Amino acid sequence: MGLEVHVELGTKTKMFCCCSTSLGAEPNSQTCPTCLGLPGSLPVVNATGVESAIKIGLALNCEIAEWCRFARKNYFYPDMPKNFQTSQYDEPIAFNGYLDVALEDGEIFRVEIERAHMEEDTGKSTHIGGATGRIHGASHSLLDYNRAGIPLIEIVTKPIVGAGARAPEVAKAYVTELRELIRALGVSEARMEMGQMRCDVNLSLRPNGTETFGTRSETKNVNSLRSVERAVRFEIQRHAAVLDSGGTVVQETRHFNEDTGSTTSGRIKEEAEDYRYFPEPDLVPIAPERAWVEELRAALPELPRVRRQRLKAEWGISDHEMQSVLNAGAIDPIVATIDAGAPADQARKWWMGELARRANEDDVELSALPITPEQVARVCALVAEGSLNDKLARQVIEGVLAGEGDPDQVVDKRGLAVVSDEGALGAAVDEAIAANPGVADKIRGGKVAAAGALVGAVMKATRGQADAARVRELILEKLGVQG
Numbered sequence: 001m002g003l004e005v006h007v008e009l010g011t012k013t014k015m016f017c018c019c020s021t022s023l024g025a026e027p028n029s030q031t032c033p034t035c036l037g038l039p040g041s042l043p044v045v046n047a048t049g050v051e052s053a054i055k056i057g058l059a060l061n062c063e064i065a066e067w068c069r070f071a072r073k074n075y076f077y078p079d080m081p082k083n084f085q086t087s088q089y090d091e092p093i094a095f096n097g098y099l100d101v102a103l104e105d106g107e108i109f110r111v112e113i114e115r116a117h118m119e120e121d122t123g124k125s126t127h128i129g130g131a132t133g134r135i136h137g138a139s140h141s142l143l144d145y146n147r148a149g150i151p152l153i154e155i156v157t158k159p160i161v162g163a164g165a166r167a168p169e170v171a172k173a174y175v176t177e178l179r180e181l182i183r184a185l186g187v188s189e190a191r192m193e194m195g196q197m198r199c200d201v202n203l204s205l206r207p208n209g210t211e212t213f214g215t216r217s218e219t220k221n222v223n224s225l226r227s228v229e230r231a232v233r234f235e236i237q238r239h240a241a242v243l244d245s246g247g248t249v250v251q252e253t254r255h256f257n258e259d260t261g262s263t264t265s266g267r268i269k270e271e272a273e274d275y276r277y278f279p280e281p282d283l284v285p286i287a288p289e290r291a292w293v294e295e296l297r298a299a300l301p302e303l304p305r306v307r308r309q310r311l312k313a314e315w316g317i318s319d320h321e322m323q324s325v326l327n328a329g330a331i332d333p334i335v336a337t338i339d340a341g342a343p344a345d346q347a348r349k350w351w352m353g354e355l356a357r358r359a360n361e362d363d364v365e366l367s368a369l370p371i372t373p374e375q376v377a378r379v380c381a382l383v384a385e386g387s388l389n390d391k392l393a394r395q396v397i398e399g400v401l402a403g404e405g406d407p408d409q410v411v412d413k414r415g416l417a418v419v420s421d422e423g424a425l426g427a428a429v430d431e432a433i434a435a436n437p438g439v440a441d442k443i444r445g446g447k448v449a450a451a452g453a454l455v456g457a458v459m460k461a462t463r464g465q466a467d468a469a470r471v472r473e474l475i476l477e478k479l480g481v482q483g
């Protein structure tokens with residue numbers, strides 16, 4: 001198995017021109033002669049792009065080239081009007097690294113990195129008209145070059161051979177870890193659902209005990225963690241079926257279909273020769289000064305796996321629990337909620353419970369929910385000071401998610417507050433005792449556990465807006481028994 005991951009860098013401008021990289025603009029409004037490849041235009045390298053590439057290389061334990069160049073990868077397709085993509089070929093900026101990833105059972109698996117190189121994204125084509133659902137049957141192709149020239153880093157693994165049947169799990173764990181790393185470095189938000197990070201899955205099988213690799217298939221642009229895992233699993237089975245029936249695997253690119261979980265044939269894969277790579281004559285070579293590289297190395301943040309170990313100890317949770325927190329994408333929201341003043345267990349409870357459920361239902365990442373860590377921390381504070389109980393807190397969260405405002409505004413608007421007025425509470429307790437004389441007698445007779453029924457009655461009467469512990473105290477007080 002070999003994984004190629006493309007990451008769109010979060011630089012303000014494109015890799016070789018000053019066009020904006022912001023998303024959502026009118027098609028083709030963020031273009032210039034350089035990213036449109038008009039004659040006479042000349043590219044200039046984005047220094048922040050290079051810096052980000054070096055940071056990624058260092059975090060992946062790579063060597064950083066003393067000297068490297070860009071190369072032209074020639075191909076003819078309308079998504080790149082220059083007729084080539086500016087990329088790197090045999091002289092990448094970073095090479096020979098590794099990334100250690102933690103598997104579900106806590107085992108650490110080392111994925112070797114062949115290289116991380118700089119390149120540019122292509123334009124976006126949308127095929128419309130003609131026979132629906134068939135790209136080549138479309139009558140028109142719409143082209144948006146806003147994306148053309150956005151900096152990309154392509155991170156390529158060496159062939160991963162030791163994973164065996166765990167290959168799908170290793171692939172998912174690797175992409176997860178890489179995403180965390182990219183985010184920790186602050187070089188990209190790496191939102192897969194927005195195409196900021198995408199993975200090509202290369203896979204081949206070979207007979208047990210042999211050395212030569214089999215023919216690979218390459219499943220392009222897989223864009224979620226779950227899909228990476230499924231694409232690997234599907235391709236293993238497909239290759240096995242082809243080989244078992246005496247067939248031969250064709251070297252081709254394939255597409256992963258989210259709905260069916262299967263891959264379908266794309267085009268026959270070009271060989272490197274077909275791209276006629278040659279050094280880009282319009283750009284100067286890149287020779288990062290060693291002092292700069294060392295400065296960047298010294299400024300690397302705590303790596304995600306190390307940080308997880310530390311947080312796991314601080315929060316006092318198991319490997320398994322930490323793994324769930326990671327899978328839910330909850331580490332950063334939880335940490336931010338704690339930073340905003342909430343106790344760790346409360347922060348974990350809300351993000352891993354109510355909010356994870358909501359994110360799951362809406363099929364979005366936790367960080368994309370319309371609630372901030374500060375708002376969650378405020379809900380925790382309201383619970384801690386006794387103005388909300390858990391049930392009410394859930395309604396407040398629901399209100400914030402529904403766009404009703406900050407927690408305090410939701411409390412006001414929905415009239416959600418624990419009935420703390422002792423007079424009102426006392427009256428509700430008196431009523432419950434009067435309505436349930438049998439239960440009251442039992443409690444008076446020493447059966448304290450029966451108090452639960454009366455607490456329930458009071459909670460019902462106050463529509464859940466009372467502090468259950470205080471209600472219980474009041475009941476016992478009024479019946480003259482010790483709690």
Ligand SMILES: Nc1ncnc2c1ncn2[C@@H]1O[C@H](COP(=O)(O)OP(=O)(O)OP(=O)(O)O)[C@@H](O)[C@H]1O
Pocket residue numbers: 001002003004156157158159160202203204213214215216218272
């Ligand atoms: N026979 C094979 N079976 C499985 N994986 C392979 C095999 N041969 C190479 N690989 C892996 O496939 C990936 C190839 O990526 P690389 O970027 O080097 O080339 P490419 O796919 O030909 O080029 P492009 O960037 O144009 O897609 C690497 O991760 C490599 O380890």
Ligand SMILES: [Mg+2]
Pocket residue numbers: 004154156
């Ligand atoms: Mg590649």
Ligand SMILES: [Mg+2]
Pocket residue numbers: 004200218
């Ligand atoms: Mg490839």
